[in-house]
Amino acid sequence: xxxxxxxxxxxxxxxxxxxxxxxxxxxxxxxxxxxxxxxxxxxxxxxxxxxxxxxxxxxxxxxxxxxxxxxxxxxxxxxxxxxxxxxxxxxxxxxxxxxxxxxxxxxxxxxxxxxxxxxxxxxxxxxxxxxxxxxxxxxxxxxxxxxxxxxxxxxxxxxxxxxxxxxxxxxxxxxxxxxxxxxxxxxxxxxxxxxxxxxxxxxxxxxxxxxxxxxxxxxxxxxxxxxxxxxxxxxxxxxxxxxxxxxxxxxxxxxxxxxxxxxxxxxxxxxxxxxxxxxxxxxxxxxxxxxxxxxxxxxxxxxxxxxxxxxxxxxxxx
Amino acid sequence: xxxxxxxxxxxxxxxxxxxxxxxxxxxxxxxxxxxxxxxxxxxxxxxxxxxxxxxxxxxxxxxxxxxxxxxxxxxxxxxxxxxxxxxxxxxxxxxxxxxxxxxxxxxxxxxxxxxxxx
Numbered sequence: 001x002x003x004x005x006x007x008x009x010x011x012x013x014x015x016x017x018x019x020x021x022x023x024x025x026x027x028x029x030x031x032x033x034x035x036x037x038x039x040x041x042x043x044x045x046x047x048x049x050x051x052x053x054x055x056x057x058x059x060x061x062x063x064x065x066x067x068x069x070x071x072x073x074x075x076x077x078x079x080x081x082x083x084x085x086x087x088x089x090x091x092x093x094x095x096x097x098x099x100x101x102x103x104x105x106x107x108x109x110x111x112x113x114x115x116x117x118x119x120x121x122x123x124x125x126x127x128x129x130x131x132x133x134x135x136x137x138x139x140x141x142x143x144x145x146x147x148x149x150x151x152x153x154x155x156x157x158x159x160x161x162x163x164x165x166x167x168x169x170x171x172x173x174x175x176x177x178x179x180x181x182x183x184x185x186x187x188x189x190x191x192x193x194x195x196x197x198x199x200x201x202x203x204x205x206x207x208x209x210x211x212x213x214x215x216x217x218x219x220x221x222x223x224x225x226x227x228x229x230x231x232x233x234x235x236x237x238x239x240x241x242x243x244x245x246x247x248x249x250x251x252x253x254x255x256x257x258x259x260x261x262x263x264x265x266x267x268x269x270x271x272x273x274x275x276x277x278x279x280x281x282x283x284x285x286x287x288x289x290x291x292x293x294x295x296x297x298x299x300x301x302x303x304x305x306x307x308x309x310x311x312x313x314x315x316x317x318x
Numbered sequence: 319x320x321x322x323x324x325x326x327x328x329x330x331x332x333x334x335x336x337x338x339x340x341x342x343x344x345x346x347x348x349x350x351x352x353x354x355x356x357x358x359x360x361x362x363x364x365x366x367x368x369x370x371x372x373x374x375x376x377x378x379x380x381x382x383x384x385x386x387x388x389x390x391x392x393x394x395x396x397x398x399x400x401x402x403x404x405x406x407x408x409x410x411x412x413x414x415x416x417x418x419x420x421x422x423x424x425x426x427x428x429x430x431x432x433x434x435x436x
Contacts, residue, residue, distance in 0.1 A: 023367060029388070034363060049362035049363065056368065057368075065375075
């Protein structure tokens with residue numbers, strides 16, 4: 001076996017095992033003839049095409065065939081990613097509470113949070129994974145209701161300061177409190193994503209989805225959010241970088257990654273946007289963090305929409 | 319199977335065009351597509367087999383022969399009736415698109431000739 005053949009075999013590992021068993025030898029034959037005999041290393045162009053091709057076979061985007069199927073699959077993956085994000089983020093207070101109760105830890109400070117919300121979101125995730133979207137939608141709405149009930153029962157809305165005194169009647173304080181909660185946006189975006197799935201024709205391509213959700217979540221997890229506790233001066237550059245990475249990964253491999261990651265990034269950014277204290281002062285038109293965050297949100301959306309539209313045709317067309 | 323309604327991508331068009339005369343194996347398809355496109359379409363192996371997978375699943379291309387050459391599998395692919403029909407449809411679409419421009423340029427040339435005094 002020559003060095004070139006060994007390197008090509010290594011690159012072909014990007015393809016799934018079953019595919020390699022059927023195709024690898026044939027591809028290797030073509031690669032070695034195309035790659036010229038005096039060459040010792042695969043060309044960059046050929047290497048990138050093999051890696052991208054292998055990952056596309058793994059993601060299943062090549063089998064989608066048409067825009068309608070891609071749309072259905074993207075909505076499904078977005079809903080699943082949002083629910084995974086929701087479960088992780090709403091379960092954090094629960095895990096923190098359990099950690100404090102362990103021997104050796106101080107239980108003097110108990111982080112609040114409803115147990116019902118993560119439980120319902122977990123059930124919604126299971127229902128959505130099994131394509132029971134009616135049930136998943138009902139459970140997601142239930143999770144949102146549980147969050148409202150918990151915040152009302154514990155009078156958490158009073159924690160919102162700026163509009164105190166004028167919003168008791170109008171309920172603006174409650175609305176502002178809910179807008180600052182990640183669970184609100186996860187549930188809202190999750191519901192918006194699942195509604196079209198209720199009437200959509202079932203996709204003939206149902207799998208794989210776990211690693212795509214994982215890819216979208218990985219992109220979202222490196223951005224500043226309560227999950228990783230990143231809220232500092234690097235917040236905005238990292239958000240923008242994550243949005244850009246999502247767009248590039250989606251364009252190169254699978255457009256569904258950029259769509260799902262954008263939705264999760266939105267769910268993470270919107271509470272931060274609502275939380276920015278400078279945004280809720282009357283008559284203020286100064287360029288504050290809120291405006292920059294808003295710019296980041298619009299920028300991420302614009303980049304991802306543009307890239308997704310351009311990449312969609314390439315990834316599903318013959 | 320879904321019928322392609324959108325325009326075909328250029329690599330796919332030249333892969334089908336490469337197969338219209340005779341069945342070919344992977345490397346021969348790469349070379350023939352490059353020749354037919356005057357060197358414009360340079361298929362990578364990854365792109366070629368991704369396209370062949372999709373064309374096979376759409377029943378436009380099928381495996382004509384499987385052989386073992388130098389200890390490795392070599393498949394020869396051929397165009398199906400469906401693939402030939404799709405290729406002709408795409409060619410007709412491109413001819414119609416080209417006619418829009420060519421007819422216009424012919425008319426504008428004729429109009430220019432009429433306005434020039436003898």
